[in-house]
Amino acid sequence: MPHRLTFFVYPGFQLLDLSGPLSAFQMAADSSRKGRYQIEVVSTKGGAVSSAGGLTISTKRLSPGPIDTLIVVGGRGAWAIADFEKTVKAIQRLAGRSTRIASVCTGAFLLACAGLLDGRRATTHWRYARRLQRDYPRVKVDMDKIFIKDGAIWTSAGITAGIDLALAMIEEDMGIDVARGLAQELVVYLRRPGGQSQFSAMLDLEPESDRIKRTLLYIQKNLAAPLDLETLAEVARISTRHFGRSFRTETGETPAKAVERLRIEAARPRVEEGAESIELIASSVGFSDPERMRRAFIRHYGHPPQALRRVKKL
Numbered sequence: 067m068p069h070r071l072t073f074f075v076y077p078g079f080q081l082l083d084l085s086g087p088l089s090a091f092q093m094a095a096d097s098s099r100k101g102r103y104q105i106e107v108v109s110t111k112g113g114a115v116s117s118a119g120g121l122t123i124s125t126k127r128l129s130p131g132p133i134d135t136l137i138v139v140g141g142r143g144a145w146a147i148a149d150f151e152k153t154v155k156a157i158q159r160l161a162g163r164s165t166r167i168a169s170v171c172t173g174a175f176l177l178a179c180a181g182l183l184d185g186r187r188a189t190t191h192w193r194y195a196r197r198l199q200r201d202y203p204r205v206k207v208d209m210d211k212i213f214i215k216d217g218a219i220w221t222s223a224g225i226t227a228g229i230d231l232a233l234a235m236i237e238e239d240m241g242i243d244v245a246r247g248l249a250q251e252l253v254v255y256l257r258r259p260g261g262q263s264q265f266s267a268m269l270d271l272e273p274e275s276d277r278i279k280r281t282l283l284y285i286q287k288n289l290a291a292p293l294d295l296e297t298l299a300e301v302a303r304i305s306t307r308h309f310g311r312s313f314r315t316e317t318g319e320t321p322a323k324a325v326e327r328l329r330i331e332a333a334r335p336r337v338e339e340g341a342e343s344i345e346l347i348a349s350s351v352g353f354s355d356p357e358r359m360r361r362a363f364i365r366h367y368g369h370p371p372q373a374l375r376r377v378k379k380l
Contacts, residue, residue, distance in 0.1 A: 068104035069134045069239065074160065075109050075125060076153055078143020081117040082225050083170040087137065087232035093248050094236045110149065110156045118142060128156055135235065136164040140171025140191070140224070154179050168220035168235070170228035177221070178202040186216040191224030196318065210366060229254060273316035277302040281313070281321075285328055289352045293325045329353060330362050337363075337371045344371050 071091055073084055088105065095103040109115045112127030118141050138157060147153050158180045161167050169177045174190040175198060177183050183205040190198050195209030208214060213222040213231045222231035229252065237245035273279055284301045285293055298321050299309035313321050329351045336347045348359040360370045367374065 068102050070132070071103045071105045071135045072133045072137070072160065072164075073105070073107045074136065074138045074157060075107060075115050075117075075123070076141075076143055076147050077116055078118050078146065079115070079139050079141035080171060080225065081119055081121055083139040083141060083173065083228050084117075084123075086226060087170060087228040090229055090232035090236065090248055090252060093251060094240060094244060097244060097247065108160075110153055128160065131163070133160060133164040135166045135168065136160050137168045137170065138173035138176050139228075140169065140173040142172070144172040144175045157182075166218050166220070166235075168222070168231060170222050170231065171224040174198060174221045175201070177219070178205050182219060183221070186219055187214050188216065188219070188221040189214045189223055190221065193224070275312065275316060277304060278313055278316045281309075282317075282324070285325055289325075289329050289332055290350055291352065293321075293352065295321055325352075326362050327366065330359070330366055333359060333363075333371070334367075334374070337375050340375055347371075 073088060075084060084107070088107075091103050091105055095105065107123065107125045108128055109125040110128065112125055114122045115125050116122045154176060157176055161177075161180060161182055167177065167182060169188075169190075171191045172194055174183065174188055175194075178188070178198060179202070183202065185204060185206070187206045187208055188198070189195065189208050189211040192209050195207050198205060199207040211223065212227050213220060213234060215234070220231060220235070222228055233245050233249060233254075236248060273282070281298050281302045285298070291297075295306055295310060298313075299306040302309050302312075304312065310321060313319070313324070317324060319327070333347050333351045333353075336342055337344065344359070345356050348356045351359075353359040353362070363369065363371050363374070
């Protein structure tokens, strides 16, 4: 039996959120008869639907029957759809007969509004992750991840992360060999690990106060130095207690987590280049020993430094 794969779009959707993963699944369907995908693009009314870039695609109306995989694409229109309530209800109906459900980028907002992400881990584009957490506090938002699988619900980060999501699903459906061949055809990595960080967002958080901005810049420029709470509070020129509370309020991170994040972000490109030893890199970015850096990499990226170095060489 063919695997019914349904993409759901709406006015203002992001074209690459659809075309990226759709292309991967279509190539998988063409490359093997095993688990062949039957792909359809649907909308609430069917017919022509205009993307955010103005290009229009033809869609089908919602049809009955079981769905193997439902993918809700993203776009800025995800929270500005004219028939928002009708759209959410349509997603709820489709989800009720879907075995596997996914979103690309801001499609997570529609899944969240439909109640499909309550109590689950999820991700979205880093720029909108805090908004997703604020608007839907029952969702466990992790802004670092490229994609997250929580049971039968998958969510991915922005734009090209939809391809990573698709390759991971194809690997699950059809095996590693098919996924590897598709990655070669697409000229991408087999797939970036789901735990890989999306973007260095720490310095893009734009905290409200100059004190916290100054502290972030100090951390970035002094990674190898001791960066304990007392030192950072002194840089901010406020009490230790007030600093810890203010820092977390304005950045969403504790000072210790922020320091760790900036250290591994500085270490990562050097790890992937492979010209320096792991021990030297760990020391130069402020980790007291390589094991501490290894544990930090696993927490943030899901893999130790050595694994990321091997992936980069493939």
